[in-house]
Amino acid sequence: MAPDASIAPLSVVRIAVDCMGGDHGASVTLPACHSFLAKHPQAELLLVGSAEALAPAQGWARCTPVIATEVVTMDDPIEVALRKKRDSSMRVAINQLKSGAHACISAGNTGALMALSRFLLKTLDGIDRPAIATVLPNRLDGYTTVLDLGANVDCTPEHLLQFAIMGSALVAAVEGRDEPSVGLLNIGEEAIKGSDTIKRAGELLREAGDAGRIRFYGNVEGNDIFKGTVDIVVCDGFVGNVLLKTSEGLASMLSDFIKQEFTRSLLSKAAALVALPVLNRFKRRVDPRRYNGAALLGLRGLVFKSHGSADAFAFEQALARAYDAARNRLLDRVHERLGAAALSQPSDTQPDTQPGGAGAEQAA
Amino acid sequence: MAPDASIAPLSVVRIAVDCMGGDHGASVTLPACHSFLAKHPQAELLLVGSAEALAPAQGWARCTPVIATEVVTMDDPIEVALRKKRDSSMRVAINQLKSGAHACISAGNTGALMALSRFLLKTLDGIDRPAIATVLPNRLDGYTTVLDLGANVDCTPEHLLQFAIMGSALVAAVEGRDEPSVGLLNIGEEAIKGSDTIKRAGELLREAGDAGRIRFYGNVEGNDIFKGTVDIVVCDGFVGNVLLKTSEGLASMLSDFIKQEFTRSLLSKAAALVALPVLNRFKRRVDPRRYNGAALLGLRGLVFKSHGSADAFAFEQALARAYDAARNRLLDRVHERLGAAALSQPSDTQPDTQPGGAGAEQAA
Numbered sequence: 001m002a003p004d005a006s007i008a009p010l011s012v013v014r015i016a017v018d019c020m021g022g023d024h025g026a027s028v029t030l031p032a033c034h035s036f037l038a039k040h041p042q043a044e045l046l047l048v049g050s051a052e053a054l055a056p057a058q059g060w061a062r063c064t065p066v067i068a069t070e071v072v073t074m075d076d077p078i079e080v081a082l083r084k085k086r087d088s089s090m091r092v093a094i095n096q097l098k099s100g101a102h103a104c105i106s107a108g109n110t111g112a113l114m115a116l117s118r119f120l121l122k123t124l125d126g127i128d129r130p131a132i133a134t135v136l137p138n139r140l141d142g143y144t145t146v147l148d149l150g151a152n153v154d155c156t157p158e159h160l161l162q163f164a165i166m167g168s169a170l171v172a173a174v175e176g177r178d179e180p181s182v183g184l185l186n187i188g189e190e191a192i193k194g195s196d197t198i199k200r201a202g203e204l205l206r207e208a209g210d211a212g213r214i215r216f217y218g219n220v221e222g223n224d225i226f227k228g229t230v231d232i233v234v235c236d237g238f239v240g241n242v243l244l245k246t247s248e249g250l251a252s253m254l255s256d257f258i259k260q261e262f263t264r265s266l267l268s269k270a271a272a273l274v275a276l277p278v279l280n281r282f283k284r285r286v287d288p289r290r291y292n293g294a295a296l297l298g299l300r301g302l303v304f305k306s307h308g309s310a311d312a313f314a315f316e317q318a319l320a321r322a323y324d325a326a327r328n329r330l331l332d333r334v335h336e337r338l339g340a341a342a343l344s345q346p347s348d349t350q351p352d353t354q355p356g357g358a359g360a361e362q363a364a
Numbered sequence: 365m366a367p368d369a370s371i372a373p374l375s376v377v378r379i380a381v382d383c384m385g386g387d388h389g390a391s392v393t394l395p396a397c398h399s400f401l402a403k404h405p406q407a408e409l410l411l412v413g414s415a416e417a418l419a420p421a422q423g424w425a426r427c428t429p430v431i432a433t434e435v436v437t438m439d440d441p442i443e444v445a446l447r448k449k450r451d452s453s454m455r456v457a458i459n460q461l462k463s464g465a466h467a468c469i470s471a472g473n474t475g476a477l478m479a480l481s482r483f484l485l486k487t488l489d490g491i492d493r494p495a496i497a498t499v500l501p502n503r504l505d506g507y508t509t510v511l512d513l514g515a516n517v518d519c520t521p522e523h524l525l526q527f528a529i530m531g532s533a534l535v536a537a538v539e540g541r542d543e544p545s546v547g548l549l550n551i552g553e554e555a556i557k558g559s560d561t562i563k564r565a566g567e568l569l570r571e572a573g574d575a576g577r578i579r580f581y582g583n584v585e586g587n588d589i590f591k592g593t594v595d596i597v598v599c600d601g602f603v604g605n606v607l608l609k610t611s612e613g614l615a616s617m618l619s620d621f622i623k624q625e626f627t628r629s630l631l632s633k634a635a636a637l638v639a640l641p642v643l644n645r646f647k648r649r650v651d652p653r654r655y656n657g658a659a660l661l662g663l664r665g666l667v668f669k670s671h672g673s674a675d676a677f678a679f680e681q682a683l684a685r686a687y688d689a690a691r692n693r694l695l696d697r698v699h700e701r702l703g704a705a706a707l708s709q710p711s712d713t714q715p716d717t718q719p720g721g722a723g724a725e726q727a728a
Contacts, residue, residue: 239603
């Protein structure tokens with residue numbers, strides 16, 4: 001049995017929503033909240049934003065408006081979010097976690113969200129650094145969770161172990177898989193491959209596997225993400241960020257190439273018309289909106305990040321992920337997996353002086 | 365003007381072909397050679413393999429058979445290639461570079477090819493470590509050259525600079541672009557992002573740009589590879605290997621999903637029939653066979669690697685790349701760009717003790 005299999009779900013789940021974040025603000029977040037509430041009778045929402053922006057939600061059941069007068073923009077430097085805009089919807093939303101909210105979600109600037117979350121919430125005992133986890137679709141028509149995606153450019157083996165544990169708890173909570181498998185991203189399956197950090201991480205993951213804290217599969221390679229070889233792929237934030245953006249860039253190029261070919265001539269446009277239902281089914285199958293919602297893991301509170309450009313459908317998916325994580329008590333699951341034999345904190349672990357982590361705002 | 369723009373092309377190009385390498389050996393390499401020769405009147409081939417395998421090529425014009433009695437298999441450990449099989453077609457082909465061949469090509473095991481090449485040829489002055497470079501298709505219907513792809517898991521800033529210089533010479537020689545642009549793969553465009561190694565590499569690349577040895581664009585991100593933002597993307601071998609395999613895995617998943625959707629029902633099969641010319645045009649556009657042929661750079665000789673599973677069409681493309689590199693005197697171009705102000709060899713550069721480089725056999 002998984003270490004956290006006995007953790008009972010919450011009966012009421014309160015989520016603080018930064019309604020002002022993202023490219024579209026309340027025009028996207030409010031309709032998403034409305035639709036989400038209809039499908040989740042056990043959910044309550046704390047809608048954070050300006051009185052004006054929240055006006056359309058007046059009188060909605062299971063909703064409490066929380067007024068915040070400022071907004072962190074997508075371009076605001078981390079310092080502005082941290083030191084200047086003290087009454088931003090993002091900050092106020094995160095602070096709700098200290099007074100009853102079970103999760104918080106924002107489509108705002110990732111770097112600011114990570115920095116504010118670290119500053120306001122602090123990291124969990126046994127976790128040196130928070131990580132960003134997201135899912136990518138795989139051949140099994142499921143999802144592969146990948147972390148870290150850019151919060152930490154240099155990782156020690158211990159950090160990678162912590163990511164594996166947090167990722168396992170996340171997948172258990174959100175996807176309902178009690179014993180998700182973990183792969184260590186490497187450039188070959190054999191244990192001798194990779195840098196010293198990766199080799200040592202492999203040893204730590206194997207030990208954690210033997211101790212029953214995770215289910216360690218072994219090394220995986222880039223293509224295994226899409227094969228669905230494992231539930232969770234662990235890597236440092238530099239590699240994770242590169243692989244995420246490379247995948248996004250490739251998918252976007254291929255989809256544009258298909259569009260170009262189907263609109264090249266009258267004949268190909270006619271073919272497109274015939275093929276439309278098939279093409280639409282393909283499009284739905286790989287629709288990135290379906291798996292919107294990255295988790296900021298390792299904090300003393302559940303923070304989720306929606307893509308900034310999310311539409312209402314996409315934002316609702318992210319809300320649902322945050323809901324599942326909170327309802328299935330992700331934080332308790334992380335605690336449980338960290339266990340009494342808490343993670344080793346080697347002396348060479350350096351304090352992380354970058355509040356947001358370099359490149360954090362690039363991810364998700 | 366580019367540092368190497370004045371280098372005149374060779375009038376005769378001799379290429380040593382390991383005819384036994386790859387999944388299919390002579391049944392693929394010989395037809396590819398035949399077709400290649402017809403299109404390249406200035407080429408001469410040294411066909412390396414067993415007498416039996418080379419029999420079909422008897423009497424071919426501009427071909428010289430070179431008999432080798434052994435074959436390095438795809439599964440052979442590097443040690444076997446280096447120490448046991450002294451008369452392998454791969455080894456004999458590489459050795460032709462010491463007696464008149466201008467380039468060598470093999471579809472065999474990458475790790476063995478890199479290890480044998482390093483052992484037999486040694487690295488160029490001013491180059492600490494060889495790198496593997498390949499091309500990926502981009503939105504501009506051109507190619508983006510990426511290196512390193514797995515020969516070096518840990519790279520210093522100086523290594524990344526050397527990759528930039530070698531990559532520039534490669535693109536100038538093979539793609540005919542005199543001043544190709546170089547991007548440093550990072551997780552954000554701003555210079556403050558990334559690890560210390562990346563930041564320092566950015567400084568070195570900028571200096572090399574100012575000195576006219578390369579054209580440095582700045583930092584690029586994963587998605588820029590497919591946008592075609594720059595001609596050359598430089599990264600360490602771990603990241604390069606991950607991004608290559610992730611891309612291969614994603615492209616293969618998406619193409620299988622399209623196939624599945626078009627064969628799901630009678631109706632979608634009918635749609636496929638109508639859409640077939642369009643789908644085939646799309647397929648040709650992203651056909652990985654078209655850009656087969658990775659370069660092993662930094663050695664005292666030009667070694668090219670074809671994908672092991674290449675068919676005759678793909679192997680011929682790799683042959684053509686090797687031909688272009690040799691004809692346009694890639695080695696002299698690298699020398700020219702390294703320049704009098706040879707690359708700094710910092711005291712912290714450690715000797716590389718792994719002949720093949722960890723993970724080298726995974727790339728290409």
